[in-house]
Amino acid sequence: MNYQNFFSAELAKLRNDGNYRVFADLERHRGQYPQATNRSGKGAREVTIWCSNDYLGMGQHPSVLDAMHEAIDTVGAGAGGTRNISGTTHHHVLLEAELADLHGKEAALLFTSGYVSNWAALGTLAAKIPDCLVLSDALNHASMIEGIRHSKAERKIWRHNDLEHLEELLAAEPLERPKLIAFESVYSMDGDIAPIKEICDLADKYNAMTYLDEVHAVGMYGPRGGGIAEREGLMDRLTVIEGTLGKAFGVVGGYIAASAALVDFVRSFASGFIFTTALPPAVAAGACASIRHLKSSSVEREGQQANVALVRAELDRIGIPHIENPSHIIPVMVGDPVKCKYISDILMDKFGIYIQPINYPTVPKGTERLRITPSPVHSEADIKHLVCALGELWSHCQLARMPQAAE
Numbered sequence: 001m002n003y004q005n006f007f008s009a010e011l012a013k014l015r016n017d018g019n020y021r022v023f024a025d026l027e028r029h030r031g032q033y034p035q036a037t038n039r040s041g042k043g044a045r046e047v048t049i050w051c052s053n054d055y056l057g058m059g060q061h062p063s064v065l066d067a068m069h070e071a072i073d074t075v076g077a078g079a080g081g082t083r084n085i086s087g088t089t090h091h092h093v094l095l096e097a098e099l100a101d102l103h104g105k106e107a108a109l110l111f112t113s114g115y116v117s118n119w120a121a122l123g124t125l126a127a128k129i130p131d132c133l134v135l136s137d138a139l140n141h142a143s144m145i146e147g148i149r150h151s152k153a154e155r156k157i158w159r160h161n162d163l164e165h166l167e168e169l170l171a172a173e174p175l176e177r178p179k180l181i182a183f184e185s186v187y188s189m190d191g192d193i194a195p196i197k198e199i200c201d202l203a204d205k206y207n208a209m210t211y212l213d214e215v216h217a218v219g220m221y222g223p224r225g226g227g228i229a230e231r232e233g234l235m236d237r238l239t240v241i242e243g244t245l246g247k248a249f250g251v252v253g254g255y256i257a258a259s260a261a262l263v264d265f266v267r268s269f270a271s272g273f274i275f276t277t278a279l280p281p282a283v284a285a286g287a288c289a290s291i292r293h294l295k296s297s298s299v300e301r302e303g304q305q306a307n308v309a310l311v312r313a314e315l316d317r318i319g320i321p322h323i324e325n326p327s328h329i330i331p332v333m334v335g336d337p338v339k340c341k342y343i344s345d346i347l348m349d350k351f352g353i354y355i356q357p358i359n360y361p362t363v364p365k366g367t368e369r370l371r372i373t374p375s376p377v378h379s380e381a382d383i384k385h386l387v388c389a390l391g392e393l394w395s396h397c398q399l400a401r402m403p404q405a406a407e
């Protein structure tokens with residue numbers, strides 16, 4: 001086999017389908033987010049970022065940066081080892097206590113990313129619990145799917161957010177068989193929210209554990225940023241709550257929060273936790289500062305929600321189709337991979353607006369979209385400019401508008 005030709009031919013197929021991924025080279029400017037410099041073959045230019053998962057701008061927050069600077073200046077750069085072999089620093093211990101408190105759980109466990117936390121925790125629980133059946137929502141994130149697959153446990157997929165289907169699958173099993181229901185609160189591509197309470201009710205009725213990925217909700221929902229489960233008073237009903245430190249908290253890392261015994265179990269058996277270097281202590285310090293800030297400050301959450309409402313209202317005014325949902329994610333539907341990429345390119349080149357096109361396999365073919373994530377640090381002028389640009393491109397590409405459009 002000619003290996004290089006194989007790689008090139010596979011990539012050419014991706015390009016022809018409009019699904020080849022091109023990364024934007026960005027340099028964010030301290031204190032000036034969402035502005036950034038974008039460099040490409042066409043030179044350097046200033047752009048406004050509209051698709052970041054640094055949802056609240058905490059990656060630029062002075063208290064987060066101060067905590068990270070201070071940690072580097074006092075304890076240095078890396079952790080120097082796995083958690084077991086000299087890599088557990090005091091900053092890690094403090095952060096795990098902060099996370100357990102955030103979710104009202106006895107304990108929490110840090111991982112190097114949210115992806116790793118799902119992969120390792122689900123992989124370990126499902127593999128080690130004898131005869132465990134995993135019931136997985138059809139739209140679960142790749143990291144959960146990989147973890148479940150890795151466990152080799154039996155798995156059944158329930159139709160997205162479909163309680164009847166979930167109950168049907170649960171009821172078909174003996175009550176005493178161990179079961180784990182894995183799902184998310186806010187689904188990142190459509191922005192819809194799971195019926196957490198009803199899922200917990202089913203879990204109780206059929207003797208199942210629950211594993212909730214709150215990655216797109218932590219920091220942003222609930223009076224202390226504990227997520228949708230906090231907002232709805234349900235945290236104590238979930239067996240495991242999983243989250244990230246890389247999105248609304250603005251740093252990097254992942255975690256689970258659960259009972260002391262479950263956390264100790266994963267700590268003791270998960271390969272993806274045990275055999276990897278701990279996060280740098282400065283990262284832990286920054287995340288800790290971010291969580292603490294968002295526990296007591298709602299200004300960021302309220303600012304975000306106000307801007308989300310404003311963007312939606314402006315899109316509605318000119319009939320740009322977007323999925324209605326109860327979250328902060330605004331999926332603007334294009335429905336064609338080539339047009340989606342084209343619009344994204346023109347937004348960048350002509351309007352200085354950066355929105356990454358979301359194509360297959362991240363979303364199903366035919367549902368290609370621009371996923372807009374307004375933050376509290378976008379200005380009203382940023383919003384007007386965005387909606388104006390989208391209006392112009394919608395006409396240019398002859399894309400359909402919603403009927404109530406005024407223009």
Ligand SMILES: *Cc1c(COP(=O)(O)O)cnc(C)c1O
Pocket residue numbers: 113114115116118141143184188213215216244245246247253254
């Ligand atoms: C981003 C994401 C993760 C992974 O978190 P990282 O910290 O980015 O690795 C897990 N679950 C969902 C639903 C996500 O969107």
